[in-house]
Amino acid sequence: AQKITQTQPGMFVQEKEAVTLDCTYDTSDPSYGLFWYKQPSSGEMIFLIYQGSYDQQNATEGRYSLNFQKARKSANLVISASQLGDSAMYFCAMREASGGYNKLIFGAGTRLAVHP
């Protein structure tokens, strides 16, 4: 069965520093997608970044980058130059591709606190 593991329940970082949030996944499907979402205290889920299993390069979106290590089955999110507004829950998710479905399987999340 497909599974997403986020081993860090909580992390903190100083403002302007970089932080890495860990995500490992398990799947036997050669075609899959990995996503990161941010959930601030207001509750909405904000899409951050996507990495496809066949993508040759690591995805980047502004201050977000995804450190994709396929052999290790890891897809860590790197946030550079942290800002106070980055304080939130961060969820790693994998798209379950079997059967043509498009549902997302989420990890338990990591709560990031950015300190001034």
Added chain:
Amino acid sequence: DSGVTQTPKHLITATGQRVTLRCSPRSGDLSVYWYQQSLDQGLQFLIQYYNGEERAKGNILERFSAQQFPDLHSELNLSSLELGDSALYFCASSSSGRRTDTQYFGPGTRLTVL
């Protein structure tokens, strides 16, 4: 703002009651997904619709049902509510429902069952 709208934002009701949550997808998106976020279960996929037809089912209870209408908005119906149904319910949409799509989430409906 993702472009996905959900109403109501908050809902407080009693056990045994029935409620309807509404979702309007982003303009042009054909696929709608429902997820439940609870403290004990985390974020769980409930059901997916594509252009009016059910496409995939997850951990959705028999007391719950959903549908997608011709104008592509979707409703999630929760009946015989129990305390454990208290959760944040998200609707997400994507353009085609294919595996390459990104799902964009609405702001959620927070359901409290007393």
